[in-house]
Amino acid sequence: MNYLQISLIVYFVFRGSSTAFTITEINEPPLLIKMHPNQHRTITFDDARDAILQSFNQSKCCEVTSLQVQFETQEFRIIQHQDFKESDFQLDGVLNFRQFVSMIHIKDGMLAITSDSIAYILKFNYDRVFVHDFEEKGQQFARIRLKADLQTIAPSLVAKNEMPQLLFAPSTNLVFLLFSDSAQVFSMQQMEQQADSLDVYQINDWRRRKQRGLTKEIDGLVFSVVGRDGLDVYKIVQKDLKFLKNLKFDTLGLNYSIDIADFAILKHGTKENLYSMFLLDRNCGLFLIDVFRDQSISFGLRSWISEQSGGISVDTRNGRNVFMAYQSLNHYYVLEFNVDLDNGNSFIIRIKQINHRVIDLDATEDFVIVQGVNQHMILFANGYDYVMNHHQDQIFKHLGLRDFAFFNQSYKLDDMDDITKKYYYDDFFFGITAQSAFLTRFQIDPIKLKCLYSQSDVGQTFTYTLQYNSTLDNIQDLVVRHTQIVNVEVVKTYFYEEEQYLIFFIVVLLGLILIVGLGCACQWYLNNKREYQILVEYVQKSARDKGIKQEDQTSVFQQKNKSFLQ
Numbered sequence: 001m002n003y004l005q006i007s008l009i010v011y012f013v014f015r016g017s018s019t020a021f022t023i024t025e026i027n028e029p030p031l032l033i034k035m036h037p038n039q040h041r042t043i044t045f046d047d048a049r050d051a052i053l054q055s056f057n058q059s060k061c062c063e064v065t066s067l068q069v070q071f072e073t074q075e076f077r078i079i080q081h082q083d084f085k086e087s088d089f090q091l092d093g094v095l096n097f098r099q100f101v102s103m104i105h106i107k108d109g110m111l112a113i114t115s116d117s118i119a120y121i122l123k124f125n126y127d128r129v130f131v132h133d134f135e136e137k138g139q140q141f142a143r144i145r146l147k148a149d150l151q152t153i154a155p156s157l158v159a160k161n162e163m164p165q166l167l168f169a170p171s172t173n174l175v176f177l178l179f180s181d182s183a184q185v186f187s188m189q190q191m192e193q194q195a196d197s198l199d200v201y202q203i204n205d206w207r208r209r210k211q212r213g214l215t216k217e218i219d220g221l222v223f224s225v226v227g228r229d230g231l232d233v234y235k236i237v238q239k240d241l242k243f244l245k246n247l248k249f250d251t252l253g254l255n256y257s258i259d260i261a262d263f264a265i266l267k268h269g270t271k272e273n274l275y276s277m278f279l280l281d282r283n284c285g286l287f288l289i290d291v292f293r294d295q296s297i298s299f300g301l302r303s304w305i306s307e308q309s310g311g312i313s314v315d316t317r318n319g320r321n322v323f324m325a326y327q328s329l330n331h332y333y334v335l336e337f338n339v340d341l342d343n344g345n346s347f348i349i350r351i352k353q354i355n356h357r358v359i360d361l362d363a364t365e366d367f368v369i370v371q372g373v374n375q376h377m378i379l380f381a382n383g384y385d386y387v388m389n390h391h392q393d394q395i396f397k398h399l400g401l402r403d404f405a406f407f408n409q410s411y412k413l414d415d416m417d418d419i420t421k422k423y424y425y426d427d428f429f430f431g432i433t434a435q436s437a438f439l440t441r442f443q444i445d446p447i448k449l450k451c452l453y454s455q456s457d458v459g460q461t462f463t464y465t466l467q468y469n470s471t472l473d474n475i476q477d478l479v480v481r482h483t484q485i486v487n488v489e490v491v492k493t494y495f496y497e498e499e500q501y502l503i504f505f506i507v508v509l510l511g512l513i514l515i516v517g518l519g520c521a522c523q524w525y526l527n528n529k530r531e532y533q534i535l536v537e538y539v540q541k542s543a544r545d546k547g548i549k550q551e552d553q554t555s556v557f558q559q560k561n562k563s564f565l566q
């Protein structure tokens with residue numbers, strides 16, 4: 001068979017520093033699908049990123065579905081109507097109403113805080129969380145473990161008129177409650193033990209700033225965006241934060257004023273004590289910065305990735321596909337870059353206009369969630385834009401989503417190991433809306449060929465050409481384009497599915513009858529055998545009673561045998 005033909009076409013595309021990529025064309029052997037009318041047939045193409053299907057016969061009974069993420073959300077209302085006071089309704093302003101304003105992922109759950117400084121500790125019910133049928137809708141993915149009033153210790157948020165940030169340090173089990181001008185810390189463990197009093201410490205070294213943005217912890221270092229003041233770095237020392245350094249553009253040898261919008265940081269894969277940071281400035285664009293950790297901390301500019309202004313958010317999970325959202329006039333866009341962390345080279349994979357306001361970006365290995373207010377978009381990470389030419393970007397709605405986090409495996413207790421072992425850490429995300437906690441499980445739904453034909457198509461064969469693209473995970477510059485002829489033969493069927501069940505039932509019934517019959521026969525045989533035995537014993541017994549007669553009988557028998565042997 002000479003079905004498999006491979007041809008190499010090398011496209012040279014000029015993209016900044018890197019210049020070429022290869023498309024390999026493969027003609028796959030034809031696929032024959034025999035199917036019954038009125039029955040769905042689905043064939044999955046796991047590696048495909050994009051597919052198109054063309055029919056030779058103008059038949060629309062088969063179609064390909066695009067690569068998408070399947071979501072299932074469970075919501076759990078926490079703040080009930082009776083939690084509001086009459087006076088709440090008379091005030092206005094975001095922070096006056098009792099509502100969730102911030103949350104963080106803690107060990108086995110989340111800590112969420114309301115505008116009136118009530119903290120809720122929610123713990124996952126893992127057995128509910130990991131039911132992966134994408135159908136069951138339970139409410140109890142988590143339970144409220146503790147409700148604590150922090151009003152006495154935390155300044156009233158209304159008074160502050162600022163949304164606080166929570167920060168969790170998993171290594172020390174500490175929670176930081178952060179404001180632009182003050183910060184406090186308490187122990188998660190002590191809080192969970194429901195001690196009568198919670199020890200809350202003021203962070204004296206916390207720098208007062210006019211603005212405060214994202215604050216993140218990595219390996220005991222705390223990075224905090226402070227807008228026009230740049231980026232502050234602290235170190236966790238026992239139950240305290242020690243200020244280490246402030247980053248401004250002059251630190252990097254650039255003569256610009258800074259206005260940081262967001263950043264993303266990850267460990268450099270190979271080098272110890274080295275981190276790679278993507279720093280997004282509102283005016284100057286996106287920078288790749290090396291962060292060295294020695295006694296203190298130092299920064300080095302590796303490359304200036306984009307000069308695009310209007311930056312809103314940046315995120316990456318793998319360090320290679322880097323997403324940046326920005327606003328230009330009244331439009332929102334997401335840029336995807338391919339970045340090489342080792343040499344700092346980068347190029348734009350694509351520019352995507354987004355039809356809703358973009359608040360934040362959150363990346364997984366495979367896709368990024370472009371977070372809006374009620375409407376969010378999924379963009380798949382890719383090597384090249386054109387690989388997914390025919391792909392329709394997926395929109396999903398989640399009303400009032402306020403804050404969320406991806407589940408991190410290492411944030412669970414050790415004895416939960418067996419339950420979660422087989423799942424990826426980013427199999428779900430969870431967070432808060434104004435009054436609820438929610439959990440959204442997701443899974444990538446591969447490209448599928450789906451067919452359904454009717455009775456009138458019986459006996460006919462329909463021909464399609466299927467083309468799909470796949471990329472190889474490890475080889476960056478290779479796209480494989482598959483072409484496959486698909487013949488769908490609609491075959492006559494005598495039984496419909498329901499009738500098949502009936503036949504199955506009848507066969508099983510007949511089988512049962514047969515088994516019962518055999519059983520009876522066996523019983524009958526065994527009974528007869530026993531009666532025979534009884535009879536023999538009876539005969540022998542009565543023979544013994546008659547003494548001599550038996551010997552005669554025996555001799556007669558022996559004689560008979562003898563004559564037989566002769």
Ligand SMILES: *[C@@H]1O[C@H](CO)[C@@H](O)[C@H](O)[C@H]1NC(C)=O
Pocket residue numbers: 023050051052386387388389390467468469479481
């Ligand atoms: C696959 O990739 C090629 C090359 O980038 C592109 O032309 C094509 O539209 C993509 N999609 C399909 C289904 O072939």
Ligand SMILES: *[C@@H]1O[C@H](CO)[C@@H](O)[C@H](O)[C@H]1NC(C)=O
Pocket residue numbers: 056057460461462463
């Ligand atoms: C569909 O097209 C193929 C190829 O042209 C042909 O062999 C086949 O008979 C057609 N089937 C129908 C139902 O028209």
Ligand SMILES: *[C@@H]1O[C@H](CO)[C@@H](O)[C@H](O)[C@H]1NC(C)=O
Pocket residue numbers: 255
């Ligand atoms: C920085 O730029 C400003 C104006 O753009 C200029 O006046 C100043 O001399 C520059 N400083 C240095 C050290 O280059």
Ligand SMILES: *[C@@H]1O[C@H](CO)[C@@H](O)[C@H](O)[C@H]1NC(C)=O
Pocket residue numbers: 170408409410411425
């Ligand atoms: C999960 O938490 C660990 C410990 O803090 C951290 O090293 C790791 O990067 C986190 N993973 C993700 C995907 O955030």
